[in-house]
Amino acid sequence: MPAGIALYAAYVPYWRIRKEEYQKAWGACHADMMEKTVADVDEDALTMAVAAGRRVLGHVDPGRVGVLACASTTFPYAEKASAPAVAAALGLPPNVDVIETGACAACGAQALVAALELMAGGSRDLGLVLVADNPAARPGDEWEHALGAGAAALLLTREDPAVTVGGWTSRVRESLGSRLRLQGEPFLRDVGVRALAYDAAAAVAGPAVQELCERLGTGPSAYRHAVFTQSGARQVEDLARALGFTREQLTGGLLFRETGDTGAASAFLGLCAVLDDAGAGERVMLAACGSGAAAVAVDLAVRRAGARGGPSVRAQLDRKGYVDYVRYLKLRGHIL
Amino acid sequence: MGAHISVPMYQRSLKSRYRMVAEKCEVCGGLNFPPKGVCRHCRRGTAFTETALSGKGTVYSYTLISGAGAPPEFAADAACKGSYPVVLVELAEGPRVIGQLVPPYEGELRVGTPVEMVFRRLYEEEGVIRYGFKFRIVGE
Numbered sequence: 001m002p003a004g005i006a007l008y009a010a011y012v013p014y015w016r017i018r019k020e021e022y023q024k025a026w027g028a029c030h031a032d033m034m035e036k037t038v039a040d041v042d043e044d045a046l047t048m049a050v051a052a053g054r055r056v057l058g059h060v061d062p063g064r065v066g067v068l069a070c071a072s073t074t075f076p077y078a079e080k081a082s083a084p085a086v087a088a089a090l091g092l093p094p095n096v097d098v099i100e101t102g103a104c105a106a107c108g109a110q111a112l113v114a115a116l117e118l119m120a121g122g123s124r125d126l127g128l129v130l131v132a133d134n135p136a137a138r139p140g141d142e143w144e145h146a147l148g149a150g151a152a153a154l155l156l157t158r159e160d161p162a163v164t165v166g167g168w169t170s171r172v173r174e175s176l177g178s179r180l181r182l183q184g185e186p187f188l189r190d191v192g193v194r195a196l197a198y199d200a201a202a203a204v205a206g207p208a209v210q211e212l213c214e215r216l217g218t219g220p221s222a223y224r225h226a227v228f229t230q231s232g233a234r235q236v237e238d239l240a241r242a243l244g245f246t247r248e249q250l251t252g253g254l255l256f257r258e259t260g261d262t263g264a265a266s267a268f269l270g271l272c273a274v275l276d277d278a279g280a281g282e283r284v285m286l287a288a289c290g291s292g293a294a295a296v297a298v299d300l301a302v303r304r305a306g307a308r309g310g311p312s313v314r315a316q317l318d319r320k321g322y323v324d325y326v327r328y329l330k331l332r333g334h335i336l
Numbered sequence: 337m338g339a340h341i342s343v344p345m346y347q348r349s350l351k352s353r354y355r356m357v358a359e360k361c362e363v364c365g366g367l368n369f370p371p372k373g374v375c376r377h378c379r380r381g382t383a384f385t386e387t388a389l390s391g392k393g394t395v396y397s398y399t400l401i402s403g404a405g406a407p408p409e410f411a412a413d414a415a416c417k418g419s420y421p422v423v424l425v426e427l428a429e430g431p432r433v434i435g436q437l438v439p440p441y442e443g444e445l446r447v448g449t450p451v452e453m454v455f456r457r458l459y460e461e462e463g464v465i466r467y468g469f470k471f472r473i474v475g476e
Binding site: 014015040041042043044046047050051054076077085088089090091319321327330331336 | 350351354355388412413415416417438439440454455456457458465467470475
């Protein structure tokens with residue numbers, strides 16, 4: 001049997017900031033959210049990846065993990081691998097095969113399919129995919145308002161997976177001007193034309209989903225849930241509608257209004273939320289896309305419910321404390 | 337800088353700092369955490385086997401560090417939070433260890449409160465991020 005998901009877990013940081021804090025500070029909030037997640041001052045993409053990973057590895061021997069795939073656009077070092085720190089923190093064997101992806105918000109799905117391919121070789125027992133992100137932009141930039149934080153972990157197995165992977169399709173298309181950060185720059189920016197981001201996402205995510213459906217002989221109606229990378233709630237709804245998905249298919253996995261834009265983690269937090277409630281037989285379309293532009297669409301089917309390795313996404317979203325805007329700037333390191 | 341820990345020293349203690357790996361004395365079987373050169377129980381053993389601790393325990397005692405009380409390496413933490421609790425935790429396997437407590441803790445922190453380890457950023461020095469364990473109060 002090809003590899004699939006044995007266990008999954010989400011990690012949502014404790015802090016939130018409400019839309020109203022942005023309205024007080026800047027006169028308006030430019031994200032279509034109610035509130036968003038905020039990493040604590042001692043959290044980053046690496047610690048959140050480890051937190052999610054510890055949740056799934058609480059159920060198995062970490063020594064059996066043969067593949068470790070770490071994905072983030074915001075791991076703390078520009079050069080210095082993050083996987084060794086993750087492996088050390090989780091007690092993984094030193095000969096683990098590692099994959100690190102980044103550079104755009106599609107990197108989580110890229111890590112997932114790369115890990116599945118390595119697992120297909122047959123010599124590895126378990127694989128661990130960690131997707132974590134904590135994107136940052138200049139406080140004065142309108143689209144900083146949306147940026148949140150979070151992480152998810154998927155434990156892969158070839159033996160009796162709870163969620164199977166039916167296939168995937170990738171798509172790339174050179175696209176300029178949206179969500180970029182040159183080497184050495186701390187903050188994301190764009191050229192100020194929001195439509196470019198819409199167009200870039202649609203130009204890769206759309207064809208990836210359509211090609212996968214054609215190859216598998218499915219269509220939007222074959223899926224109970226569709227989960228997308230979430231840089232805005234309306235953006236996801238527009239893209240999904242154009243592809244023929246209904247609002248109902250999005251409901252379970254569209255977390256943006258409560259989490260904000262969690263970058264690479266957004267599609268995977270959405271997937272965790274969907275799996276929390278999914279029953280056996282339900283199919284899920286996962287479509288991750290990022291600026292550049294690149295997309296990966298993945299077909300998933302639930303064989304068995306109850307593969308949750310940690311607290312549910314809902315429980316984590318409901319367990320929270322609020323910070324005001326000044327505290328937010330401090331947690332983000334903008335005024336320390 | 338107050339309690340300077342060099343990169344080589346930090347490197348040698350990564351297992352205990354990242355994953356709470358203790359050392360079991362081959363003479364008396366006592367658990368040493370953090371690891372020591374000579375067993376703190378029998379004061380004879382110098383050979384050990386590694387054993388990972390569960391990271392779970394209960395608050396044995398605690399204090400609140402605020403203002404000028406913060407060690408310089410935790411200055412950013414202190415400046416951000418104003419104050420932060422530090423707990424002395426009695427681990428399930430026996431050793432007692434000090435660590436910071438991460439939010440939320442308002443109204444929940446007392447002697448005997450169950451806690452578990454979390455992996456967090458401690459501080460940055462020489463351009464090197466120092467990761468290690470802190471504790472959180474157990475609860476969904």
